[in-house]
Amino acid sequence: MPTFKNAKIFLGTDANHFASAMNITDGVVTHVGETDEVTDPDAIDLHGKTVLPGFVDAHTHPKYIADALHGVACTPPAVNSIAEMKTALKNSPAYGQGPSVWIEGWGFDESNLAEHRSPTIDDLDDVSTSQPIFIYRSDCHSSVGNSKALELAGIDANTPNPTGGVIGHFPDGRPNGYMKEVAATQLLIQAKSAQSYLADVDNMAKSSDHYLTNGIVAIGELMGRFRPYDSLQLYQDARTDGFKPKTAIYYVFNELMPGQVVKPTTQEDLRIAGIKVFMDGSISGETAYNKQPYPDGKSGVLLTNADRLKQAVWYASEHHLQVAIHAMGDAAIQLVIDVTADLTPWLDDRPSIRIEHASLLSDQMLKELNRARMNYALVTQPIFFFAEDESYRSYLNQAQFKNAYRIKSMLNSTAMLALSSDAPCTPWAEPDNPFVGIYAAVTRKAANQDVVNADEAITVPEAVLAYTNTGARVGGFTHNGQLRRGYAGDFVVLDQDIFTVPTDKIKDIQVEQTWMAGEKVYQKGD
Template sequence: MPTFINGKIFTGIDQTTFVSAMTIEDGHVTWVGESSDITDPNAIDLHAKTVLPGLIDVHTHPKYIADALHGVACTPPNVNSIKDMQAALRQSPAFGKGPDTWIEGWGFDETKLAEHRTPTVDDLDEISTTQPIFVYRSDCHSSIGNSKALELAGITATTPDPVGGFIGHFDDGRPNGYMKEVAATQLLIKAKSAQSYQGDVDNMANSSRHYLQNGIVAIGEMMGRIRPYDSLKLYQDAVKAGFKPKSSIYYVYDEVASNANLKPTNDDQLRIAGIKVFMDGSISGETAYNQQPYPSGQNGVCLTDATKLKQAVTYAKQQHLQVAIHAMGDAAIQLILDVTDKMQPWLSDRPSIRIEHASILSNQMLKQINMATMNYALVTQPIFFFAEDESYRHYLSPQQFNEAYRVKSMMNTKAEFALSSDAPCTPWAEPDSPFVNIYAAVTRTAVNGDVVNPEEAIPVPDAVLAYTNWPARIGGFSENGQLTPGYAGDFVVLDRDIFSVPHEELKDIRVAETWMGGEQVY
């Protein structure tokens, strides 16, 4: 029964409630108060450090992160050209390991590369033609592979595009290695995952420390899969091997639409929470579904029409699952609202529908959310404009840019609100740092110094609640989000006071300790 004293403990009840002491018993907080009330000589002294409830990344891609952690970051500030990418991939620990070992990378954005083009199969073949190579684009929707990867995936000049995806080709018809959008990228991923299930389990288990050193004690897995194996089994085996973060899995709707047995589970460590629907792609990839065209004249891609969206919502309602809907473009978001705003919610313990990203919101959309019968959540990622400001400036009209990542406006709607990372789907070397995301939400400043819609800045306490209490309510982590009696004894100790440091230092904050159930795990 550890007791902690002399801390600056943010309880997570609201923006202003702090205590200096707490007691944890059987994994849960049993008392909070002031250090002067404690007489226990064995109490653990926090030495005036700031303590937060364990952080929750309610929209992330742990399988992708597990892959990325043993892969190569092809992101700024270290990779700024295709030549840099080739050099970085040659430094991968997997390089030279033989034809059964994939060389993996992540995070490239062609607009940030000196050549201003997407790398091709020929670029990757300069690294190796005997080892398969797979590199995620920054949005994790698209990817590139070398000739060996294409061979293992069975992709040839005559392979048809999968529904919702596009296989790139050179002018002569030969596949150029670019796999555009999730459906195409999955062709490579399935070939890769089919080769080594145990390797995927090991990578997941090894990624546990990554989350804990970022203070993240609970996660939302937003890419649950049935093929080539069930994501629930992957997590179950990873937990047995030492994976510690509490996890909620959202299955891609297209893979489970005919599965009448997919039901929510309520285990505190690992649960099935919902389904994931893709409305569109990404802004930086010119595939977000927008009302106004990109400079190319295209409006992006609509991956789910009104009929299919209604089918997905009906399925979720029948199965008593939450729906998390990826929507970055304003046309995609508007379609969600028009189809669902008059529907009756079917979940009472959390929002029935989560709109993920909600990157471009007009005043009319915000009003429609407030007037809706449906109970929504808005889960967004300011780290996108932090890392991708140039792309947003280039691809969006001035009006659209002014409506981008309206964090304060989202927070002031009746919808539940949370910050999250969508990691590793952004071109930044620390894609799921909560503190970079908080910095972006508070300062509205991109890495290049551009200030993005400063009127949408939020105070630090609100940003902290958006990583603790609020995502707990959205993601079904009912035991987390607060440090008050009855809640899990999951908390983080910071290396500096997030509530008093200059805002410029927010992105540099680090976690000194992470505790789960009253036991130190980092």
Template sequence: MSQTFINGKIFIGTSETDFANGMVVDDQQRIKWIGNDPTPEGDVIDLHGQTVLPGLIDCHTHPKYIADALHGVACTPPNVNSIKEMQTALRHSPAYGQGPDTWIEGWGFDETKLAEHRSPNRDDLDAVSTDQPIFIYRSDCHSSVGNSKALELAGINENTPDPVGGKIERDANGRPTGFMREVAASQLLIRAKSAQSYDNDVQNMVNSSRHYLQNGIVAIGEMMGRMKPYTTLKLYQDSVKRGFKPKASIYYVFDEIDPQKGLQPSGDAQLRVAGIKVFMDGSISGETANNSVSYPSGKMGVSLTSPEKLRRAVKMARDNKLQLAVHAMGDQAIQTVIDVIKDLDPWLPEMPSVRIEHASLMNDHMFDQIAHSKMKYALVTQPIFFFAEDESYRNYLNAEQFKLIYRVKTMLNSQAMLGLSSDAPCTPWAEPDSPFYSIYAAVTRKAANGDLVNPEEAITVPQAVLGYTRDGAKIGGFDDNGTLEVGKAADFVILNKDIFTVDHEDLQNVRVKETWMNGQPVYQAK
């Protein structure tokens, strides 16, 4: 049966200023008509002046990590500010005391925010339990820490070599401390954890569905597709069968793709293999982003992918008509991406062929190169990083570098397409993938500590909303979403406040009242 929505403030999403007060959804769950003062068809739903947005798109996130985090312990401020408080929080985990086959999990610690000013180690976690394995993501989700039981299950000891692109931290005697630096090292623990219970991983994904819908997110870009110990596509397929609702595009980590087999695009509007993910460097808060100058400690960032390896990834993406998504935070990492790719012809006609993920530290020369490049780029960035990690950025970057972080307005006005996203749960904030904190940060340029971060890079509320709707959908290949135009899927959200008129300080308090997919309510706030 058709449905007619009346008396709303409906942001169509086709531009910053396109609004309507009504729309008609047909019996195929698509937008049949949108405009002002509709002629009623079928059921009539009065919106009573509420604000409606197209369903939100988080085009760079880590749903598997989110699924783990939701049943894990948030090791973030304001509740956890020391290793002692972290130990207490872990003892209050529902997994605590559930036996040796149950992992205790946590996420979000940043050693610069802990009273001890260091990362936890295996001995700190062993004080919580030596019988149960414990695994905690650092805030950047690149590095992690495990207790002795977790190391044992992963087969990590004094004789275990460092994986390519990662480091097993060790003490002066060569004993692993439990800290696993960068993604390749963290994966040693993650594989041990995932191999133990595939069914638990599926159930965690299913349970996370409500979390996305509660945030108004109807489509996600899974940016950490894996081939081991099982394929991420299989995890999603089984999760969808059991009730996982958000649409998903999967980007497989290049290092895990068999070069002889390559990777083929596949799937449909609900679930598809969309691209290849390459890591150029680490994170600024972890002092591993590849910058052109050293950190105050004297450390240099890490270079995880050479220009030649990046060219191989480009060839695989081009040959298979896949997007290439390149993690690059440091200015040297970003410059390497531009140098390798700028003179290549795009290979995808309807969307950016290359996505630079994070694009944390960009100078004017880079934007000029992008403007004169053959390549069609997207810049997918995360304002919540400077919102939640302001102290780390000020500690680890000099004043000149700090002026270049997350230049959202410059990105918007560049020749690249801008997408806003969360990279959740990879930041030390208790609600890492709330679109409204990101929008607040993009519009006000204020950090959680009240610091004002390069206010000249602020954008407007409609521009920020487009980064989570129209442009996020174009970048992520969600052709049915992003706008509420005729023919698109009837996926939309109803907000508790008018995001376009509230005081900017109140943007972080905007929440979703209802999320609709295919013309049906799939989430309603209590």
């Protein structure tokens, strides 16, 4: 039953309320107040440090992160060319470990590479032809494999494109290794995962420290799958081996078998929360579905039409599930609004529909959201414009760019706003560092120091709330996101005061301690 005193405790109830002392009993906050009320001689003195509710990353991809943590970051500043990528892959601990060990990488964006193209099967075969190699593009929609990876996946010149994806080919018809969009990438992932379930469990368990170091106590797994194994089983086994963050799983709707029923569960630490629908691709990959075309004349890809979206929404309402809808382009978001705005919400504890990313929102679309009968959440990621400013400026016209990541407008809408990471799906070495996301939301500065729509900046407390209070409410983590009586004793102690440091220093803040259920689970320096 720890008691804490001499702290600056942000309660997470609103932008203004703080306390200096807190009691936690049986893992739950039982009292918040002031230090002069504390009589416990064993109270833990936090020496004026700032305390926040534990962060909630409502949209992330933990399985991919677990892979990435033992893989190679193919991102700036370390990797700026395909030649440097090859060198980095050869320096992977997996290199030379035998034909059953995959060499993995993540985060490349062809626009950031000196060659201004994606790596090919031939490039990766220069690294190894005996070990399979798999590299995620920055958006985690597309990927590249070497000849061994394609062989294990059964892909050759005659393999048909999966629905919603494209297998790349050289002009002579030979597969070039590029797997465009999720459906194609899954062909390689399934081959990789089918060989290494126990390794996947081990990687997932080991990734726990990554989250705790960043102060993340709860996560949304937005790529739940039943094949080649059930994601729920993966998390159950990983928890047995020490994985600590609370987890809500969203299964990919288009991967469900006919007649398959997904039922929500209510376990606090690990539960099934909803289904995931992909409307389109990514802006940096020129596959987000936009009203105005890209410079190449294309308007992106529509992965789910109106009829299929209606089926997904009906399925979710019938089974009391939340729908998380990936929609980056304005045409994709508009279609979501058109199909769902007049529907009656079926969930009362959280928004029935989450629009993930909501990257391009016009004034008219915001008005339609405000008038809608449906209860929406907007789950967006400032890390994207922070890390991918050049791509956005290259692929969007001026009017489109003005509508990019309108976080202040989202906050002022009737929809519930949550900030998240979509990690590791962006070309940045620390894609799910909450302080980078908060820095971008507050300063609107990209990594290259460009300012992106300065009038859409929000305040530090607003950004913190979007990573705690509303992040928890959107994700259904009903006992997280706030530090008040009855809520989980999950909190972080910071090495600097996020509310008073110069805003340019926010991205440099680090978590000093992470506590879950009143127990310290991370200490910086240990």
